[in-house]
Amino acid sequence: MSKIEQYQQLLSSGMSYSQQAITLLSKKLLPQKRYDHVLRVLDTALILADQFDITDKDEITVAAIFHDFAKGMTSDELAKYALIYNINLGQAIPSAYHAIVGSWMVSHFFNIHDRDILEAIYYHTTGSINFLTNKTGAILFLADYIEPGRPQKIDHVQQFIPQNLNRALREVVKSKICNTIHRNKEIDNHSIDFYHRLLQEQ
DSSP, rough: OOOOHHHHHHOOOOOOOOOOHHHHHHHHSSSSHHHHHHHHHHHHHHHHHHTTTTEEEEEEHHHHTTTTTTTTTTTHHHHHHHHHTOOOTTTTTGHHHHHHHHHHHHHHOOOOOHHOOOOOOOHHTOOGGGTTTTTTHHHHEEEEETTTTSOOOOOHHTTTTTOOOHHHHHHHHHHHHHHHHTTTTTHHHHHHHHHHHHHHOO
16 A cells, blocks of 8 residues: 555544644654654743743644654655545645645645644744744744654754744744755745745844
8 A cells, every 4th residue: 555545544533633643643654763753842841931931832732743644655646636536735845845734634634724723734844924923833943853763863952942933933943944054955935934024024
């Protein structure tokens, strides 16, 4: 069974959401390494929520659990999946396909339509100017970058937590852009716009 067929078999419209159910479903769909990453991002996001005095953690929990939900498929498989379900990938770079498809899955299969949650998942790879007001997205973007399983150094980000959320976000998106340039890859326009807005906000 292909990964596309596996997703099609396990997902159907009107599925009910619970943290335990999605965690078990993710374990079936994702490689173990990716599944472990999701759990670390969830833990990190909840810690960040406390550090930035965010009392309502429900949105952050849902966004973190679902953020890599479509990551069980490769970029090519995600492009085919998007074609099957008429999901608009726009001008997105391939590394962001899983975020766009995952956001659609959350809305389509689980009837979760909270804008902050869907935006957080949709832009968690590239960042977005929406994260200046969408704290769920901002926390997920940070958590995905600094969770303890990541190989990169994070001191340049940690020094601004919890004093300056926007500066921490700026350090993350700057690092992502620099790394993308170093690998001779295309930079997503959302990352560039986000960096410029964070510069203006300093």
